[in-house]
Amino acid sequence: xxxxxxxxxxxxxxxxxxxxxxxxxxxxxxxxxxxxxxxxxxxxxxxxxxxxxxxxxxxxxxxxxxxxxxxxxxxxxxxxxxxxxxxxxxxxxxxxxxxxxxxxxxxxxxxxxxxxxxxxxxxxxxxxxxxxxxxxxxxxxxxxxxxxxxxxxxxxxxxxxxxxxxxxxxxxxxxxxxxxxxxxxxxxxxxxxxxxxxxxxxxxxxxxxxxxxxxxxxxxxxxxxxxxxxxxxxxxxxxxxxxxxxxxxxxxxxxxxxxxxxxxxxxxxxxxxxxxxxxxxxxxxxxxxxxxxxxxxxxxxxxxxxxxxxxxxxxxxxxxxxxxxxxxxxxxx
Numbered sequence: 189x190x191x192x193x194x195x196x197x198x199x200x201x202x203x204x205x206x207x208x209x210x211x212x213x214x215x216x217x218x219x220x221x222x223x224x225x226x227x228x229x230x231x232x233x234x235x236x237x238x239x240x241x242x243x244x245x246x247x248x249x250x251x252x253x254x255x256x257x258x259x260x261x262x263x264x265x266x267x268x269x270x271x272x273x274x275x276x277x278x279x280x281x282x283x284x285x286x287x288x289x290x291x292x293x294x295x296x297x298x299x300x301x302x303x304x305x306x307x308x309x310x311x312x313x314x315x316x317x318x319x320x321x322x323x324x325x326x327x328x329x330x331x332x333x334x335x336x337x338x339x340x341x342x343x344x345x346x347x348x349x350x351x352x353x354x355x356x357x358x359x360x361x362x363x364x365x366x367x368x369x370x371x372x373x374x375x376x377x378x379x380x381x382x383x384x385x386x387x388x389x390x391x392x393x394x395x396x397x398x399x400x401x402x403x404x405x406x407x408x409x410x411x412x413x414x415x416x417x418x419x420x421x422x423x424x425x426x427x428x429x430x431x432x433x434x435x436x437x438x439x440x441x442x443x444x445x446x447x448x449x450x451x452x453x454x455x456x457x458x459x460x461x462x463x464x465x466x467x468x469x470x471x472x473x474x475x476x477x478x479x480x481x482x483x484x485x486x487x488x489x490x491x492x493x494x495x496x497x498x499x500x501x502x503x504x505x506x507x508x509x510x511x512x513x514x515x516x517x518x519x520x521x
Contacts, residue, residue, distance in 0.1 A: 229424045236431045243438045250445045264459045373421040
């Protein structure tokens with residue numbers, strides 16, 4: 189029946205006329221259905237276009253978030269490598285300090301005659317400590333940059349969540365409009381059924397009056413328009429349902445990607461916190477080693493003073509200070 193009514197090439201089937209009140213009611217109902225159908229179709233198309241644009245923007249934001257997460261992972265890996273290098277350097281410095289402490293203890297007991305070696309070792313230790321401090325400064329800057337990146341990624345994740353919630357609200361509104369379109373389609377179908385019933389009841393009078401009147405042609409024209417509106421409403425309903433399902437799939441994919449990005453971000457944050465803990469431990473060890481180095485400097489100063497005092501005592505026991513051996517000893521001190 190729908191294909192016969194919507195084909196403009198086939199001639200209309202003559203039916204007996206209906207009452208003027210029924211004709212006026214059918215015309216008013218047809219115009220109302222047509223206006224509502226076109227209006228809802230235009231609004232739905234605009235909303236669907238806006239929704240698809242926002243979903244694409246959300247996907248772009250998600251891709252950028254994933255790239256930033258990968259960059260943060262690379263930074264964390266580099267920082268951990270730097271921390272391992274600093275730990276290795278720290279262990280080497282600790283061994284050197286232990287060796288120097290052993291030498292100081294030996295010199296304290298033996299009281300050697302040449303303090304120049306101790307002075308050279310002291311300068312070398314100071315140089316190594318300064319080098320370690322210079323290496324620690326870029327590591328601190330990298331950690332500060334990682335903290336800034338973490339805060340930025342957290343803010344972007346919150347903004348993406350807000351956008352997804354807005355998209356979900358718009359999809360709920362689109363579902364309500366789909367239900368309205370279904371209701372309008374049902375109304376158009378009921379109108380078509382009433383017109384078809386009127387035409388069916390008028391079939392017995394067709395044999396008595398074979399010539400179709402203007403009222404019959406008008407009723408058939410209304411029926412054809414009702415069929416066309418019904419087909420348009422069904423097509424719009426099918427299109428809206430398809431767009432809604434596609435939007436659901438895109439929203440589900442965007443939500444899944446966002447949750448995956450949040451999980452990756454949390455993993456990166458845990459790695460970063462672990463790296464910060466390692467950095468703090470290295471800093472604490474550095475402070476400890478600095479204190480030990482300061483103590484070592486004090487011990488070196490005490491040894492130097494004792495050596496100088498011993499040298500002065502030896503000089504005071506010599507008969508003259510102009511002898512070559514005395515001059516050599518003074519130069520050594």
